[in-house]
Amino acid sequence: MTKKMMMKMMIEKHRVARRSFSTGPVVAAYELKVDAGEVRRDNAQVALAAKLDALHESLVSLPPVPLLTDDPTESSRKSSSPLLLARSMASAQSFLRKKFHLWSFGPPPRGIYIHGPVGVGKSFLMDLFYASVNVPDDDSRCNNSSHKHAKITKRRVHFHEFMLDVHHRIFVYKKKHPRGDAIPIIAKQLAQEAQLLCFDEFQVTDVADAMILKRLFLLLLDWNVVVVATSNRSPDALYKGGINRSLFMPFIDMLKHTFDIFSMEGSTKDYRLETRADGQSYFWSNKDVHGDNNSNNNTQAKLEEIFGGTASGTEAEVIQVRFGRTVQVARLNDRCAWFD
DSSP, rough: OOOHHHHHHHHHHHHHHHHHHSSOOOHHHHHHHHHTTTOOOOOOHHHHHHHHHHHHHGGGGGOOOOOOOOOHHHHHHTTHHHHHHHHHHHHHHHHHHHHOOOGGOOOOEEEEEEEEESSSSSSHHHHHHHHHSSSOOTTTGOOGGGGGGGGOEEEEEEEHHHHHHHHHHHHHHHHHHHHHHHHHHHHHHHHOOOSSSEEEEEEEEOHHHHHHHHHHHHHHHHHTOEEEEEEEEEEGGTTTTTTTGGTTTTHHHHHHHHEEEEEOTTOOGGGGGGSOOOOOOOOOHHHHHHHHHHHHHHHHHHHHHHHHHOOBBBTTTTEEEEGOOOOOOOOSSSSSOOOO
């Protein structure tokens, strides 16, 4: 190895090391992927990475969620009254101050709502952020010093899956307490399970979701839960044209008031299309737009080519989903599945 090559390697090592110390974990991880040629540097992605690093830094001051041992049945009776719920929250805050010296913590950091077109890197950057947040071990849960390293419980989930989980919890709760108010109990359960919630594909299309979101999110914020969400829609476009949308508007106002809104609307490059050299990662039909069957037939032919002569789904190729329902797999091979 020549002296020039050795010098070049030393400079590169110094540059990478300096970058890791001078930036947060999200930017550092992003730059490593750029250096490795896995991604191309994108100005909007760099800005989002810096924003997520700022949130990561502020997690140090996040107050803990109390691990209370209230009986859920008793809690449901207390939560049915707004006054008693407020008293319960005040009691929880008092508990926190005594147990964890809450006065040393700042206000909970604001969550981030990231919106923009498909394929511009929203989920990619959120996942880098999610990976940078450490989960505490059992001993550190009771140790205030663990927060110096931003160790908090976390959950990364597709938003539709999250709402299915919420509705399932409501369903289970209502079977035991038909007249009880499930939302405060579920918010408390969710907060104790994960203090950082990362949602992918935030979109509201169901009136049942729309009606409970504001209450649920406000209670999660009360329990010091931090939310990061990605969406293809801006806040003002959520549930657009939905039933009784006027009743959903207060949630949009709350979202814009309590979250930092980060727009990637200016990005038009769909990086998903570059994941394969032949460019054949995505197929779609524009039959409804142009009234032409050609594209639909081409898509069908491509699918037939991908799956070949694989047989249609059998009883063994059934996916169990919530509420006792199932989804039939139409075709299956070792790479992917075909659903109607």
